[in-house]
Amino acid sequence: MVSARSGGSDGPDGPAACPRRVGLAIMALSASGEGTMRLTGRVALITGTASGIGRAAALRFAAEGARVVAVDVAEANAETAEMVTERGGEAVAVRADVTVEAEVAAAFEAAEAAFGRLDVAFNNAGVMLEGDGDAASTAESVIDRTLAVNVKGVLHGCKHAVAAMRRAGGGSIINTASFVASVGAATPQIAYTASKGAVLSLTRELAVLHAREGIRVNALSPGPLRTELLMRLLNTDEKRRRRLVHVPMGRFGEADELAAAALFLASDDSSYMTGANLQVDGGLTAAYVTPE
Ligand SMILES: NC(=O)c1ccc[n+]([C@@H]2O[C@H](COP(=O)([O-])OP(=O)(O)OC[C@H]3O[C@@H](n4cnc5c(N)ncnc54)[C@H](O)[C@@H]3O)[C@@H](O)[C@H]2O)c1
8 A cells, every 4th residue: 555645845945854754565576576675674765766776766766665865955856756656665764965964864763753764865966057068167155065075965865874873773875976977087077076086085984993983985986977966067069078088988878777786785785895996987997999
């Protein structure tokens, strides 16, 4: 049976972090054979769930038995929770801006209030802003906003995840970085690149700090993906071709492929991994000359 309960407003004036609980029929997913139920009994909070990787991860984690707390600023986030419900899973949609610590704190509180614990935090929300170029041309406002979402937002998530995971006796934190943290590009987005480098270093340090508390912290570095974030920018065949020349597999990645990698890091399949940077990039960061 699928139940629905709405709580609060998702609008810009609504209270931050309003839970909207939708759905309770996880067993239907295992019956579909879609998942191997690697997250049964786990509670996962994911940010940036209104689209792209975050939405794909919400669906995949729920298919694997997780109860999901889907966090985003965008209205479309409610749809993600509804999609989980339609597929027989359980999700709570929470409106929160990851740059505002009080809203992130409220999202984690909502997770524990709804589901009693927190096992997985996937700090995935990120932006790549217009006007982000080279060091000479990028405006301070673009740098500030990029770092606020991509670095401060991830740190807020880590801070409240660590506190909740201490209460739960351990857990897995996954922070979304990017291939641009590892290789330079002559099509620069310097604020974005700097922000993703910071994600890698903060992930490494937190992994070392919390390893003996049973809290694992890993980074996930996607290659160029066929999601809204990048396709908005690569809006011509020529721009897309210019990028694909550098990808050995010769194609953009899909959000589902990143969700599968995030699932690996979230689950016990990666139980001896912490402080790692999992690169899921079609071979991009391994390449010098790509195939014709
Ligand atoms: N798409 C790519 O090619 C690519 C490559 C490498 C890394 N990444 C990273 O992957 C992550 C997800 O990207 P995506 O491709 O799914 O992008 P996307 O734009 O589809 O999704 C990003 C989500 O983050 C949300 N968000 C933005 N600012 C927020 C804020 N302040 N508070 C809460 N939510 C906020 C957006 O509303 C959106 O739903 C990002 O961190 C991005 O930098 C993407």
